[in-house]
Structures are given as C-alpha cells and as structure tokens.
C-alpha cells in the first residue's frame with residue numbers, strides 16, 4: 001500500500017501530530033508513506049511526493065504549523081494562473097492531479113483540512129481518487145464534526161489574550177473590541193468570550209444592534225464598571241449590515257476583518273467613552289498545540305489509517321458525542337457547522353449576563 005498525506009487550508013496547531021500518527025500507523029503496517037508539499041502545490045512540480053519515514057516525523061507532535069506546508073490558494077479545480085497580458089484567472093487542473101497520483105501508484109490520500117479542503121476532496125473522490133479525511137480548522141465549522149483539530153489551542157490562546165486585554169481595559173476605563181477568527185461561525189468568539197468573562201460577544205449567527213450594546217455599557221457604568229470587553233467574531237455583522245471584508249485575491253476566499261474597529265469607533269461615538277480595537281489574527285493559529293489538540297490530532301491521524309486499511313474510503317474521521325466515528329466526505333460538501341442558538345453554551349452566556357448583541 002502506498003499512501004500520500006497533505007495538509008490544506010489555514011494551518012492549525014496539531015497538524016504535525018496528525019501527520020506523525022498517520023505516518024507511524026501506516027509504517028507499522030508495512031506501507032509506504034509520502035507527503036505532498038504546500039497543499040497540492042508539489043503535485044505540479046518535478047517532485048510531487050516526498051517520502052515520509054519515522055525520522056521525518058520524529059519529535060513533531062509539539063511543533064506548530066505543518067512540516068508539509070499548506071495553502072489556502074491553489075484549489076486544483078480553481079487554480080490561479082497568470083495570463084499573457086499579466087492578469088490572473090483560474091483553471092481546472094484536477095485531471096493532471098489525478099494522473100500524477102496514478103503514475104506514482106498512490107492507493108489513497110489522507111487529506112487533512114477544513115471545510116474547503118473537504119469540498120476539494122469530494123470532487124476528487126468523484127473523479128476516482130480514494131480519500132480519507134482528517135478534520136482540521138481552528139474555526140471548528142466542519143459540519144457533523146464536534147471538534148476539529150486546532151480549535152482547542154485557538155480558544156486557549158484567545159482566552160489568554162482576552163484575559164490580558166481585560167486588565168488594561170479596566171485600568172484605562174475603556175471599551176475594548178477584540179476581533180477573533182472563525183470565518184462565518186462564532187465558535188472561537190463564543191467559547192473564548194465566555195471563558196474570559198467578556199461583557200459582550202458578537203457572533204455571525206446573531207446579527208447585533210448598537211443600541212443593545214450601548215445599553216449594556218450604560219448598565220455597567222451604572223453599576224460602577226467603567227470598562228467593557230467586547231469579543232467580535234471576524235464574521236459578525238450588525239442587523240441589516242454587511243460582512244466587513246478586506247478584499248479577495250484570485251483563487252482565494254475573501255479575507256474577513258475590520259469589524260472590531262468599526263464596533264470600537266461607533267461605540268466611542270455613541271457613548272463618548274474611549275475605545276480601542278485589537279485584532280488577534282494569526283496568533284490564534286501559531287505555536288505548539290494544547291494537550292487536547294495533540295491527543296485529538298494523534299487519534300484522528302491513526303484513525304484515518306485504520307479507515308484506509310479497511311478500504312473504507314471517502315470517509316472523514318470525526319468525533320461525535322465523544323466517540324470517534326466516520327462520515328462520508330461527500331455528505332458535508334458545501335455545508336458548515338454554525339453555533340446552534342439553542343445550545344446550552346449560548347444559554348450559559350445569556351444566563352451569566354453576557355450581551356450577545358441582539
């Protein structure tokens with residue numbers, strides 16, 4: 001058996017642990033293991049696959065990033081290229097990819113990635129590739145998957161940062177609006193917001209109103225709290241408002257960001273209080289994975305190899321109700337997991353007095 005492993009989309013803490021577990025579990029079965037560099041990037045080069053052995057994955061469980069490199073631009077069905085006139089367009093190079101897998105006699109691909117990576121995998125499956133998926137994304141937005149690798153570390157980092165920003169907010173009697181990642185889902189904002197005792201948490205699932213936030217700030221002032229901590233998901237928007245974006249590069253998703261600054265400025269204007277905005281950004285994806293992420297990544301990586309061994313292809317290994325199970329990759333194509341508004345976590349936020357902006 002010859003398998004290939006790749007990592008796609010934004011990097012996340014735990015990727016290396018998943019690569020290590022998948023590699024070691026495959027080597028243990030006497031298989032050959034290859035890595036694809038930079039998403040699918042190396043496929044179109046002279047060295048499409050690099051050999052992975054025990055030495056290559058030694059000591060990487062605790063390392064951030066991915067030893068294989070990753071890409072969130074270079075979808076084989078939507079590959080950017082520069083035209084003769086210098087402008088950019090995209091084209092479908094998936095047949096070339098499938099052919100390269102065939103030429104190198106790769107029996108299966110272990111694709112470690114987020115919703116976007118699984119959408120690519122779904123389309124490759126339909127073209128005949130055997131794929132097993134491992135769920136990765138700090139955004140935690142993969143449909144029917146309770147937890148993706150990277151999320152735990154991201155909320156840990158965000159919580160720590162929010163704790164620190166709280167002490168300076170309190171000292172200066174300021175409104176602080178802190179923007180966290182998560183794309184169109186509010187998982188990071190909600191979890192880190194609750195854990196850090198934020199006063200206001202704005203998530204994409206609940207469009208917000210400035211009047212409600214101002215009421216909360218005034219209520220706090222009246223009770224002697226002269227500062228307000230606001231966690232803003234990058235995908236949050238006001239009622240009847242638009243997503244705040246920074247533009248788009250050909251072949252890449254739209255870049256989100258800028259909403260926290262808008263919130264801070266508008267609230268200053270309305271309350272007369274001083275405000276600042278902070279964007280946590282890529283800090284949330286960097287560095288060593290938490291213990292939980294190391295373990296879930298190792299479990300996911302090894303589970304993917306058991307899937308391949310049983311020729312149970314085209315499955316994504318996922319955690320559901322604390323059990324490792326498998327779901328068809330094609331079943332989650334084009335879907336995402338939002339924060340359910342009736343969840344106990346949302347209810348907890350409301351019960352302890354966090355304003356969700358509605």
Ligand SMILES: Nc1ncnc2c1ncn2[C@@H]1O[C@H](COP(=O)(O)OP(=O)(O)OP(=O)(O)O)[C@@H](O)[C@H]1O
Pocket residue numbers: 006007008009010011038039040041071072073074075076113114115116117118120136137138139183252253
């Ligand atoms: N292996 C890959 N090579 C190139 N591009 C990829 C690859 N996997 C995913 N992408 C692209 O990257 C983007 C994000 O992918 P995905 O949703 O899997 O990652 P993520 O962890 O959610 O991170 P993010 O969406 O923020 O980059 C999508 O536009 C997708 O098309």
Ligand SMILES: O=P(O)(O)OC[C@H]1O[C@](O)(CO)[C@@H](O)[C@@H]1O
Pocket residue numbers: 010072114137138139181182183234256285
């Ligand atoms: O690394 P980039 O291209 O800035 O991507 C940022 C995006 O990736 C993520 O970090 C992970 O999906 C999102 O939360 C964020 O919108």
Ligand SMILES: [Mg+2]
Pocket residue numbers: 009114115116137139183
């Ligand atoms: Mg994604």
